[in-house]
Amino acid sequence: MNNVFELRNVYKSFNDFHLEDISLHLPRGYILGLLGPNGAGKSTTIKLLLNLLEPDSGEIQVLGSSYAHSETLIKQKIGYVGENQNFYQDLTIDWTVNFISRFYRTWNQEKLNDMLTNFGLKRQKQLKDLSKGQKVLFNISLALAHEPELLILDEPTSGLDPIARKEIMDILLDMLQDENKAILFSSHITEDVEQIADYVAIIIKGRLALFDTKEAILDGFRKVSIPKSTGKTLGSTLIANTQTLSEYKGMHSQPASLEEILISLVKEANR
C-alpha cells in the first residue's frame, strides 16, 4: 500500500515529556484521526511530521522522502492548519495570500478565490479582525490552495461552534474525492474523528495506545454493564476489550464510542 507518511519507532525527549516509540503510517486516500488528551503528544507528533522538530531516534518518511534530503520538496506537497493561527495579524487577507502563494509552484488562485467567497472572507480585512472560526477557514483555504497531497490539521475544530465544525468536516471529506490525497487530523473532540476518520491513533502520555482502522477499534471494545436484576453494581460502566469479554458472563454489552474507549484507556494509563 502507498503510504503518504511513515513514522518508525520515533522517540523525542524533552525536559518533562517523552514521546516514545511511535510507529504510524497513513495510506493515500484515507483520513487518520489522532486522538488523545491535552498534553498527550499529538502536537509533538505533528511537529515531527512537519520537521518543526527533529526526532532523537527513529525514522520519518513523508511522501516517500526524508526531510534530510528533500525538505522543501516535501513541504511543497503538504498543507498545514495549526491549532494557533500563526499569521501576521496586522496584514490583510489579500496581502497574506499574495505572500504565501509565492512559495508554492502549484497554486490554484481560482480555487482559493472560490473558497474565500464561499466562506464570506473579505480580502481587505485584517487578520486580527477575523473570528477564530474565520481564521481556521482562511487557514484551510490557504492550505488547500496549493493542492497538497497530505493535509495536516492540528486541533482545527477546537473552540469552534457546531456549524463551523460541520463546514470543516465537509471540506475534508470533499478533499478525499481525490484518492491520491490523505489527511491527518488531530483532535480531542472524538465526535469529529468518529465522523470522518478511516484510521484512528490514540496517544496517551507520549505512548501510542492504539492504532488501527476505526472499524477495528470500535469492534474491539464493548461497553459492559450489569443487569439491575442481579442486584450487583459496577463502580462505573466498564469498557472491555472484546477478546476478554468472556470474563464478564451474565453482563450486557453494547458498542462503545471512541470517546468511551479513549476515556477508558486514559483511566487505565493513570492507574
Next chain:
Amino acid sequence: MIHLLYKDLYLTRKTILLYLLIGLLLQFNPSMTPIFIFFITYGVLAKTELTEEKYEGYTLLSTLPVSKSTLVISKYLLGLLIVGLATTYTLILQLWINNLSGIAVSTILGIAAATLIVNGFLLLLSYKYGATRAITYFRIIVLSLFLIPWLLQISLGLPGEELILWASSLQASVMTILILSLIAYGVLMLISINTFKKRMS
C-alpha cells in the same frame, strides 16, 4: 528569499519611515550623523524579530517550503540592505546639505562596518534566546561598550585626546575594516543558522 525580504520591509515600513525622518534631521548636526546608521538598522531588525516572536512567525514560515537556513539568511540580508541604504542615504544627504565637509566619508563607512557586526550579533542573540531577551541583553552590551571607554578614561586617567587619535587612525584603513566586518557578519550568520536549527529541533 526575495518574498521574505519584502515581507520584513513591509512589516517594518512605518519604523523605516520614522527613522528616515529622524535621519534627515540628524544630518544638520554632522557629529550625530553616524548614529542614524546604527539606530535604523537596530530599529528595523529588532522590530522584525519582535514581530516574528509576537505572531510565532518562525513557526508559520517553517511550515512553508523554505529551508531554515534561508529564513536566517534573509534576516542577515535585511540587515545588510538597511545598512547599505542608510549609508547611501547619509552620504547623499551630507553631500547635499554640507557638501561632505562636516564629516569624513571614512567615518560614515567605519560606523556602517561597526553597525553590521553589532547588529549581526543582535540577530545571533535573538536566535539563541528569543527576541525579547536578546534585545535586553543587547542593550546592556551596547551600553557597556559606550561606558567602558568612558570608565577607563576616568579610572585610569587616559587622556581623551589619545583615544580620539587612536580611533582616527582606524579610519585610515576603513576599506579593510569594511571587508573584515562583512566577513565577521558572514561568520555570525553561519553561527546563527546553526543556532536557529538547534532551537527549532
